[in-house]
Amino acid sequence: MDSVIDVIDVTKRYGPSRGVQGVSFSVRRGEVLGLLGPNGAGKTTTLRVITGFLPANGGRVLVEGHDIWEEPYEVRRRIGYLPDNPPLYPEMTVYEYLNFMGQLHELPAARRGVRIDEVAERLQLGDVLGRLIGRLSRGYRQRVGLAQAVLHEPPVLICDEPTVGLDPRQIAEMRELIRSFGQEHAVIFSSHILHEVRLLCSEIVIIHRGQVVTQGSPQDLTERLHGGTTQWLVRAKGPGDAVAAALRSVPGVHAVQEQPSPEGEAETAGVVRLLVEAGSTGGEDLADRLFGALAAGGWPARELRQLETSLEDVFLELTAAEQASSTTVAEPAHAKAGPQRGGGRR
Amino acid sequence: MNKWWVVARREWQVSFQSPLAYVLLGIWMLLAGYFYVSILLGNQTTNLSALYQNLIILLLFIAPLLTMRLLAEERRTGSEELMLTAPLSPAQWVAGKYIGALLVWTVFSVVSLLFPLVTSRLGTLDWGITASSFLGLWLFGASTLAIGIFASSLTENQVVAAMVSFAVVLLFYATTWIQTTGWVSTLLTYVSMPGQLNNFTLGVIGVQNLIYFVSLIFGFLFISVRAVDLRRWT
Ligand SMILES: Nc1ncnc2c1ncn2[C@@H]1O[C@H](COP(=O)(O)OP(=O)(O)OP(=O)(O)O)[C@@H](O)[C@H]1O
Ligand SMILES: [Mg+2]
Numbered sequence: 001m002d003s004v005i006d007v008i009d010v011t012k013r014y015g016p017s018r019g020v021q022g023v024s025f026s027v028r029r030g031e032v033l034g035l036l037g038p039n040g041a042g043k044t045t046t047l048r049v050i051t052g053f054l055p056a057n058g059g060r061v062l063v064e065g066h067d068i069w070e071e072p073y074e075v076r077r078r079i080g081y082l083p084d085n086p087p088l089y090p091e092m093t094v095y096e097y098l099n100f101m102g103q104l105h106e107l108p109a110a111r112r113g114v115r116i117d118e119v120a121e122r123l124q125l126g127d128v129l130g131r132l133i134g135r136l137s138r139g140y141r142q143r144v145g146l147a148q149a150v151l152h153e154p155p156v157l158i159c160d161e162p163t164v165g166l167d168p169r170q171i172a173e174m175r176e177l178i179r180s181f182g183q184e185h186a187v188i189f190s191s192h193i194l195h196e197v198r199l200l201c202s203e204i205v206i207i208h209r210g211q212v213v214t215q216g217s218p219q220d221l222t223e224r225l226h227g228g229t230t231q232w233l234v235r236a237k238g239p240g241d242a243v244a245a246a247l248r249s250v251p252g253v254h255a256v257q258e259q260p261s262p263e264g265e266a267e268t269a270g271v272v273r274l275l276v277e278a279g280s281t282g283g284e285d286l287a288d289r290l291f292g293a294l295a296a297g298g299w300p301a302r303e304l305r306q307l308e309t310s311l312e313d314v315f316l317e318l319t320a321a322e323q324a325s326s327t328t329v330a331e332p333a334h335a336k337a338g339p340q341r342g343g344g345r346r
Numbered sequence: 347m348n349k350w351w352v353v354a355r356r357e358w359q360v361s362f363q364s365p366l367a368y369v370l371l372g373i374w375m376l377l378a379g380y381f382y383v384s385i386l387l388g389n390q391t392t393n394l395s396a397l398y399q400n401l402i403i404l405l406l407f408i409a410p411l412l413t414m415r416l417l418a419e420e421r422r423t424g425s426e427e428l429m430l431t432a433p434l435s436p437a438q439w440v441a442g443k444y445i446g447a448l449l450v451w452t453v454f455s456v457v458s459l460l461f462p463l464v465t466s467r468l469g470t471l472d473w474g475i476t477a478s479s480f481l482g483l484w485l486f487g488a489s490t491l492a493i494g495i496f497a498s499s500l501t502e503n504q505v506v507a508a509m510v511s512f513a514v515v516l517l518f519y520a521t522t523w524i525q526t527t528g529w530v531s532t533l534l535t536y537v538s539m540p541g542q543l544n545n546f547t548l549g550v551i552g553v554q555n556l557i558y559f560v561s562l563i564f565g566f567l568f569i570s571v572r573a574v575d576l577r578r579w580t
Binding site for chain 2: 048051052053054055073076077079081083085086087088089091092096100101103104105106148
């Protein structure tokens with residue numbers, strides 16, 4: 001067994017209906033697992049069961065083979081935990097706090113000093129070590145929370161929505177940190193941003209209303225969610241029918257349809273707006289080929305980008321798929337009509 | 347290093363970073379000074395037992411304020427989550443919190459030794475009675491802190507915690523105020539804190555009295571740990 005953490009059929013009920021049910025996954029060293037779901041899906045609940053903060057109603061959690069309920073102490077030593085909105089002690093300085101957490105995690109004095117320096121360096125906390133935590137900005141507090149989680153070099157790192165409330169630059173930094181920690185730890189983190197999870201994770205678990213809806217590698221999920229297709233938005237100056245026909249003949253393209261412009265946005269005169277559906281492979285090449293087709297026709301391209309599927313769309317698709325499969329023989333529910341809802345971000 | 351000591355030391359440091367401890371210490375010394383002057387100089391006596399009785403009443407009001415924060419605040423801010431997922435047991439955590447508060451209370455009680463010291467300068471002081479009265483006061487404080495930490499484990503609202511601990515301590519203080527007979531009366535007398543403190547003010551340190559306070563402390567600490575443990579199940 002080479003997995004560092006195994007979550008086996010975990011169930012946690014708060015009342016008759018709420019909580020999480022039947023969550024299972026395992027993470028190896030060097031892997032990042034993303035727990036993806038909308039608000040109230042049960043992400044925090046799942047992570048709290050894994051860290052041993054909440055007792056489960058069923059199932060097991062093993063960290064390096066130790067059961068969280070039979071050997072809580074052994075498990076806790078091996079976990080670094082960054083809770084949602086990290087609850088730190090505002091009246092302590094960053095150094096005092098890290099020192100305190102290091103003591104609780106049994107780092108000997110000399111090692112503690114070394115580790116605090118290392119972690120402060122890596123998380124760029126060097127300048128604020130002497131500042132009171134209560135006076136730090138949100139981004140710094142999040143980093144202090146992460147510092148305390150990795151201080152004792154745990155094999156497992158668990159982060160609950162680590163990028164919420166950060167500015168774009170801090171989000172990028174936090175993601176980079178998670179990625180780099182993922183190379184030496186087994187990392188589990190939760191998020192409600194599909195894009196982020198896709199970017200960082202080798203395994204994704206999508207959870208909705210306490211149930212695992214689907215899980216797998218990003219490639220698996222993309223195939224499953226889109227039925228193996230990608231969608232592209234193309235805006236070009238030219239006659240609609242001719243442009244659409246040209247794009248339709250590009251290898252890999254399945255369908256092209258004209259798309260109305262989003263409400264409140266008037267389309268520039270003479271520009272057509274097309275939704276292109278294509279196979280999921282060869283992303284960059286396909287973009288090149290689409291461009292090529294436009295150039296060959298002499299139609300200036302105004303915009304060409306792949307549309308991301310938002311989590312909302314994913315759930316629409318998933319629930320649609322569930323309903324379809326319960327009545328008729330399952331057919332990949334990817335035929336999406338109408339304009340993209342909250343699709344590609346600009 | 348023991349984990350409970352790590353927690354206790356943090357608690358101690360934090361206590362003296364907030365103004366609350368200083369304000370309470372100021373009130374404590376101010377009112378104690380007032381009692382001292384009014385009772386002792388007014389009655390022209392060097393017996394300090396009356397002072398100690400008044401300090402105990404003052405403590406009824408101050409102890410809940412010293413303990414209300416301990417667990418309630420951790421629960422409200424969520425820092426409890428990091429403590430209960432760190433490699434230390436709830437018992438070590440609660441014990442650490444308690445010891446931290448106990449150290450603060452020890453400072454309060456030691457500072458109040460100023461009054462016996464002054465008395466011994468002015469006249470003759472019975473150090474035996476003073477020592478046992480002091481021990482009684484300290485034990486009474488230690489028990490009220492245990493009750494207070496229990497109240498603090500029940501809620502995330504500090505005001506509620508303070509009121510509950512005040513009510514429980516007052517109940518232990520006033521059990522003999524009700525007229526009863528037979529075994530009920532015996533029981534209530536045994537449970538009564540002033541009853542258990544009597545010996546101390548007379549200069550006697552009874553084993554039975556020590557057992558009473560120590561079991562009160564451990565009893566309340568025990569149910570505090572249970573409360574911290576159990577509330578995760580709800
Ligand atoms: N202590 C609790 N008592 C009762 N119900 C709870 C408790 N904590 C969470 N729940 C419920 O359990 C469900 C899952 O909540 P959870 O906090 O795990 O969701 P989440 O995925 O972390 O959401 P968010 O993105 O908002 O953080 C929700 O319906 C929530 O209302
Ligand atoms: Mg959450």
